[in-house]
Amino acid sequence: MAGIIPSRRVRGTPFSAGVQAANPKAYTVYNHMLLPTYFASYQEDYHHLKKYVQVWDVSVERQVSVKGPDAANLMNMISPRDMNNMAGDQCYYMPICDDNGGMLNDPVTIKLAEDHYWLSIADGDLLQFLLGLAIGKNFEVEIFEPDVSPLAIQGPKAEELTARVFGDTVRNIKFFRYKKLQFLDKEFIVARSGWSKQGGFEIYVDGTEYGMPLWDAFFEAGKDLNVRAGCPNLIERIEGGLLSFGSDMTRQNTPVEAGLAKFCNSPNEYLGKALIEKQKREGPDRIIRPISIDGSDDLPHNANGWKVLSNDKQVGLIASATWSPDFQTNVAIGMIDRTHWNPGTILNVDTGADNRSAVVQEKFWI
Numbered sequence: 398m399a400g401i402i403p404s405r406r407v408r409g410t411p412f413s414a415g416v417q418a419a420n421p422k423a424y425t426v427y428n429h430m431l432l433p434t435y436f437a438s439y440q441e442d443y444h445h446l447k448k449y450v451q452v453w454d455v456s457v458e459r460q461v462s463v464k465g466p467d468a469a470n471l472m473n474m475i476s477p478r479d480m481n482n483m484a485g486d487q488c489y490y491m492p493i494c495d496d497n498g499g500m501l502n503d504p505v506t507i508k509l510a511e512d513h514y515w516l517s518i519a520d521g522d523l524l525q526f527l528l529g530l531a532i533g534k535n536f537e538v539e540i541f542e543p544d545v546s547p548l549a550i551q552g553p554k555a556e557e558l559t560a561r562v563f564g565d566t567v568r569n570i571k572f573f574r575y576k577k578l579q580f581l582d583k584e585f586i587v588a589r590s591g592w593s594k595q596g597g598f599e600i601y602v603d604g605t606e607y608g609m610p611l612w613d614a615f616f617e618a619g620k621d622l623n624v625r626a627g628c629p630n631l632i633e634r635i636e637g638g639l640l641s642f643g644s645d646m647t648r649q650n651t652p653v654e655a656g657l658a659k660f661c662n663s664p665n666e667y668l669g670k671a672l673i674e675k676q677k678r679e680g681p682d683r684i685i686r687p688i689s690i691d692g693s694d695d696l697p698h699n700a701n702g703w704k705v706l707s708n709d710k711q712v713g714l715i716a717s718a719t720w721s722p723d724f725q726t727n728v729a730i731g732m733i734d735r736t737h738w739n740p741g742t743i744l745n746v747d748t749g750a751d752n753r754s755a756v757v758q759e760k761f762w763i
């Protein structure tokens with residue numbers, strides 16, 4: 398396949414020089430920005446991620462900064478999550494919906510102050526939605542994309558590596574909490590979070606000019622830890638059930654359908670609440686399920702989603718699927734109709750190239 402030409406629209410990142418030197422084999426575009434998809438191979442990267450530590454340029458997780466006297470009012474309007482008890486050092490995984498409960502994004506929201514939040518967004522132009530709400534509601538709030546780029550340190554050696562760069566205090570950061578820690582002359586938010594189940598941190602690099610110095614510091618400090626450049630790994634994130642907005646669920650789905658009902662507990666009249674509460678009471682028509690698919694390491698590439706069939710009738714869709722070396726099965730994330738979502742249900746998957754038997758699983762693999 399041909400390459401991707403960077404431009405002002407298809408943006409590079411503060412770490413692009415480091416990423417390019419590490420020679421990624423492919424990129425995707427996410428929030429109008431380059432995101433590598435693998436370096437050695439999906440499987441090589443996966444084994445390395447589970448054993449050592451990787452530095453991920455996840456600048457594509459752009460921040461939408463919401464700041465001002467009405468920041469909390471806007472957040473209450475869009476947040477299905479109850480933010481009343483959100484601590485000053487906390488991060489919340491948070492679905493965001495339109496007025497019909499259709500998902501528009503699933504950011505990690507960081508509380509910087511009572512009147513200041515960062516929404517670390519998945520792929521989608523969430524900024525424009527918030528701007529429209531703020532203008533329509535006459536909210537006194539500033540909404541903008543700051544020059545902030547997350548750098549993720551992931552893997553079993555992530556704590557050791559991050560401690561070498563930011564000090565031993567990183568060891569005391571709890572899951573989805575952050576501390577402000579110094580690098581060079583500036584303090585950065587360092588959170589225990591990241592889009593893998595291997596553990597690690599995300600540094601919100603505030604200022605492009607700090608990007609490469611921090612990148613280089615991690616590689617210098619991590620030589621003996623076998624540190625490598627990496628990126629979110631398709632195999633590991635399917636095993637772990639980490640959802641990709643736009644693929645596994647879209648605006649056609651509610652957070653309840655995405656399996657995110659536990660993050661919808663706000664007492665406020667937030668957007669989409671009516672349908673979300675109804676689905677919580679009565680159950681949704683479909684839901685995200687882990688699916689195992691027959692065969693060996695021979696699945697075709699899944700670009701547009703595969704139909705899930707039962708007796709030739711469509712009962713679901715699979716947007717993410719791949720071979721799992723550790724579990725020796727094809728692992729997948731499917732959106733499956735209520736009639737066929739019970740664990741143990743045997744289904745058929747039309748991959749375009751062939752038809753395969755598949756089984757609904759009880760839980761994700763890791």
Ligand code: THG
Pocket residue numbers: 458489490503504505517518519520547573590591592599638639640
């Ligand atoms: N980190 C940051 N921003 C992001 C992502 C991230 N923006 C885009 C994308 N990822 C948003 N999607 C997710 C999906 C899952 C999680 C985080 C972001 C996640 N989930 C935990 C899990 O499922 O185990 C639990 C979260 C919780 O309990 O609160 O981590 O990765 N900055």
